[in-house]
Amino acid sequence: MFGGRRKGENMFASIVIxxxxxxxxxxxxxxxxxxxxxxxxxxxxxIIDNGSTDNTREVAENFQKKYPGFQVRYVYLDEPCLSCAxxxxxxxxxxxxxxxxxxxxxxxxxxxxxxxxxxxxxPGILAFGGKVLPKYETGKEPEWMSPxxxxxxxxxxxxxxxxxxxxxxxxxxxxxxxxxxFDLIGKFDIPPGLRSEDKHFFLKVKxxxxxxxxxxxxxxWHFIDNWRLNKDxxxxxxxxxxxxxxxxxxxxxxxxxxxxxxxxxxFGKTLLALLIWVVxxxxxxxxxxxYLFTAMxxxxxxxxxxxxxx
Numbered sequence: 572m573f574g575g576r577r578k579g580e581n582m583f584a585s586i587v588i589x590x591x592x593x594x595x596x597x598x599x600x601x602x603x604x605x606x607x608x609x610x611x612x613x614x615x616x617x618i619i620d621n622g623s624t625d626n627t628r629e630v631a632e633n634f635q636k637k638y639p640g641f642q643v644r645y646v647y648l649d650e651p652c653l654s655c656a657x658x659x660x661x662x663x664x665x666x667x668x669x670x671x672x673x674x675x676x677x678x679x680x681x682x683x684x685x686x687x688x689x690x691x692x693x694p695g696i697l698a699f700g701g702k703v704l705p706k707y708e709t710g711k712e713p714e715w716m717s718p719x720x721x722x723x724x725x726x727x728x729x730x731x732x733x734x735x736x737x738x739x740x741x742x743x744x745x746x747x748x749x750x751x752x753f754d755l756i757g758k759f760d761i762p763p764g765l766r767s768e769d770k771h772f773f774l775k776v777k778x779x780x781x782x783x784x785x786x787x788x789x790x791x792w793h794f795i796d797n798w799r800l801n802k803d804x805x806x807x808x809x810x811x812x813x814x815x816x817x818x819x820x821x822x823x824x825x826x827x828x829x830x831x832x833x834x835x836x837x838f839g840k841t842l843l844a845l846l847i848w849v850v851x852x853x854x855x856x857x858x859x860x861x862y863l864f865t866a867m868x869x870x871x872x873x874x875x876x877x878x879x880x881x
Contacts (some may be wrong), residue, residue: 582642583667583687584614587660590674591621591651594630596794597674601634605641609683615642617663619656622649653743654759654768661753669753673725673744675794677706685788686747689733693784697752698776700741701789703727708797715802715862719847723808723866724795729785736783740776743769745791755779761822766815771822778823802865809866813837813873837874841867 586604590597597618604616618631631645644663648655661669668690672678682701689699703726705712721728725742741747746769756779761771776783798804820829844867848860 581613582615582665584683585617585660585664585666585669586614587617587619587657587664587669587671588674589619589621589653589656589660589671590623590627592623592625592627593674594623594625594627597627598630598634599794600672600674600677601630601643603677605638606680607678607683608680609687611641614683615644615665617660618643618645619660620645620647621653621656622647622651654761657768658758661750661758664750667750668747669750670747671743671745672791673793676703676744676791677794678791679788682789682791685786689784689786689789690749696784697749697755697781698741698773698783699747699786699789700727700736700783701745701747701786701791702729703742703745704790704792706792706794707800708795709800713800714856715858717851717859717863719844719863720805720866723805723812724799725793727785729787731787733787734785736785740770740773740783741785744793745789747786747789752776752781756781761819766811767819770816771819774819774823802862805862805866806869809869810873813870813875816870817874834871834874837867837871841871844868 588597588600601616601618605611607614618627620627620631628645628647631643635641635643635645646659646663648659657671660671668686670686686699686701693699705724705726707713722742725744727739727742727745729736729739756775759768759772761768773783799808816833817830820826820833823829841864844860844864848857848864851857851860851863
């Protein structure tokens, strides 16, 4: 580990960036945090290297040398485990707020200024989620993309006004917490290998009866590579999500009832996707419906039959 020269008595936010062999994206992400309209002494960047074998450490070291006025710390963990990385970030954090962002997500310049504004506005709220907009490698949205597929790409846009998350929850690339929430409900404890660390944590938040607030101006742009913009990726990631959800509910009491509720929801959404496909086809946009039905049917199939069917 390196960095951490200052004590951070007035630290407001700790930005936790977990990364694994993503040095080419990490450089751009780190640079984006230097453009904040916010005092650099009031936030820190915690880079948690999840066992990378590329030049991630070099990128972090060079960034710290280039920007000595920013508080940057780097730590290397031996094994790829997202929950482990996030928990390490919590352990290292000195801020009042712990913000988790992806290594390929670029914040707006007013991200931290708005975050502090809302944290003061909602003094009793312990959990928040921000807006996540796409930044396509191609520069444009694919013709088959629809709002129904946004969660597959960790996109969140609930409008331009703060509101309570209802049935949905924030995504891992832009979720924020007051530090005391981890003393109240624990840290990230999902087994390695599952995709649902953020969903599992927000289920714990929900079970504790804690509200989660959507903050529209606390936004990031999430980079979406070309290789993820195809039907096979939609099928595979949806299937993996279905499989992970099947195992996720085993971690809670009354798992059978939870699985049944999830199954009925997935089944209903799959039927609805089929209907939406027909509507899109009538409008001459059949590809949108085809990708949507692929996503929902794959999630349902792998929820029922698990990973051996991927």
